[in-house]
Structure formats: C-alpha cells, structure tokens
Amino acid sequence: MLVISGHDPSGGAGQIADIQTVSSLGAHPALAITALTEQDTRNAYAVFPCPPEQVTAQLERLIVDMRPAAVKIGLLPNVAVAESILSILDRLDDVPIVIDPVLIASGGGALAESDLVPVLKRQLIPRCTVVTPNLPEALALTGQSDARAAAETLLKLGADWALVTGGDADTIDVENLLLGDSGVTMTRWARRPGKFHGTGCTLASALATRLAQGHDVPAAAAAAQAFVDESLASALRPGTGQAIPNRQR
Numbered sequence: 326m327l328v329i330s331g332h333d334p335s336g337g338a339g340q341i342a343d344i345q346t347v348s349s350l351g352a353h354p355a356l357a358i359t360a361l362t363e364q365d366t367r368n369a370y371a372v373f374p375c376p377p378e379q380v381t382a383q384l385e386r387l388i389v390d391m392r393p394a395a396v397k398i399g400l401l402p403n404v405a406v407a408e409s410i411l412s413i414l415d416r417l418d419d420v421p422i423v424i425d426p427v428l429i430a431s432g433g434g435a436l437a438e439s440d441l442v443p444v445l446k447r448q449l450i451p452r453c454t455v456v457t458p459n460l461p462e463a464l465a466l467t468g469q470s471d472a473r474a475a476a477e478t479l480l481k482l483g484a485d486w487a488l489v490t491g492g493d494a495d496t497i498d499v500e501n502l503l504l505g506d507s508g509v510t511m512t513r514w515a516r517r518p519g520k521f522h523g524t525g526c527t528l529a530s531a532l533a534t535r536l537a538q539g540h541d542v543p544a545a546a547a548a549a550q551a552f553v554d555e556s557l558a559s560a561l562r563p564g565t566g567q568a569i570p571n572r573q574r
Contacts, residue, residue, distance in 0.1 A: 343399065364430065381410070398423070463489050486546075487504050531553065
C-alpha cells in the first residue's frame with residue numbers, strides 16, 4: 326500500500342493513522358511524506374510543505390522498488406506538491422487510487438492552500454478510483470451541500486466512485502453515501518458520542534487497503550466504514566482535545 330500524506334505529530338491523523346490502519350488490516354505501508362504540521366488533538370496550527378522535488382524523489386524510489394497494489398492520497402498542502410505526484414500516478418494507471426481531499430482539520434484549522442481546490446478538481450479527481458470527502462470538503466469541491474448532488478458532481482469531474490461521509494452533519498445517525506456506475510448505496514451508522522480526530526484518514530486508508538487486497542469498491546467501502554466504526558467504539562483520548570480512533574486492535 327502506497328500512502329502519500331502528511332505527518333500529524335499527535336498521531337491522531339496523517340501518516341501515523343495511515344500506518345496503523347494499513348498494518349492493522351494486514352498490508353504493508355510504504356510512505357511518501359508531503360508535509361510536516363504543527364498539530365495536536367485540538368487543532369492544526371501550521372503546515373510546512375515538503376519541497377515538491379523531495380516528494381517526487383520519495384515516490385520514484387518507492388514505485389521502482391515496490392510496485393503498490395493501491396494508493397492512498399491524503400494531505401497535499403499546495404499546488405506544487407499536488408502537481409509533483411501527477412506523473413507518478415500516471416505510471417500507476419492500473420492501480421486503484423483513493424483520494425481523501427484533506428482541506429480542513431477536525432478542529433477547523435486550514436491544512437491546504439485555497440488554490441489547491443481547482444487542482445484537485447481538474448487533475449487529481451479524474452485520476453482517482455474513489456474520492457472520500459466529508460460534507461464540508463464535498464461542498465468546497467462541488468458547491469453542493471447535498472451529499473447525492475455532490476457525489477454526482479464528483480463523478481462528472483472524473484472520479485469512478487464517490488464516498489461522501491456525513492460525520493459532520495447534524496443528524497442522529499451518521500449517513501454515508503457511495504455513488505458509482507452501479508448506483509447509489511446509503512449506509513447509516515449510530516453516531517458515536519464525542520468529537521474525533523483522524524476518521525477521514527482512517528476511512529480512506531482502510532478502503533485503499535481492501536482494494537489492494539482484491540475487494541471491489543462497494544465491498545471495500547463497506548469494510549472500511551465498519552473498521553472506522555469499530556475504531557471509534559474503543560477510541561482513545563491521549564490528549565486534552567479530540568479522541569482518536571483505536572486502529573490497533
């Protein structure tokens with residue numbers, strides 16, 4: 326499993342979340358870091374992008390040495406870093422790609438520059454197998470606040486599948502919507518009490534891992550959502566802010 330994402334020093338999200346998820350599900354994570362962050366379990370305060378040539382160099386070495394069975398893309402802090410991975414993705418044209426369009430931290434802090442959105446829409450989403458935005462990210466990408474309308478727009482932008490998650494909605498249950506060529510699937514999960522940090526990273530990494538292991542998208546999405554729910558059921562609160570999913574079970 327090739328993971329392209331940023332580092333969260335709290336261990337709640339980012340590459341530590343990716344490592345824990347991929348490893349827990351029985352795959353090996355190979356990692357290319359896109360940014361360091363100033364972050365704790367309360368919020369994100371600053372992002373320090375890696376030089377784009379450094380990101381490309383990491384990926385060049387990895388894909389020659391160990392061709393991935395799937396790719397998960399998380400934090401892309403700016404346009405330069407986003408564009409630095411495009412040629413690599415094109416060399417993996419038969420490999421499923423899951424994009425978690427990380428834009429805002431759970432605490433509300435910005436994680437990506439505002440001009441990243443057009444690049445996601447024009448260049449990253451058309452290359453992906455599944456895009457997994459939460460409702461605020463879906464709104465930023467499509468201008469649609471309705472999950473079904475947002476998912477339809479994401480498919481028009483070129484994604485094969487869109488999984489729009491409803492953890493940020495003011496509803497009794499969490500409602501997630503998966504849309505692809507075979508139709509729409511709505512899943513409902515009992516809302517776990519509290520606020521959580523790192524659920525989006527966990528979901529996207531779990532989905533990509535199941536794709537790497539040969540599941541089709543609906544089965545991988547169902548398994549990933551179940552993994553997140555189980556992780557939240559035994560969530561940890563190591564700091565004074567949000568709880569984090571217990572991915573190591």
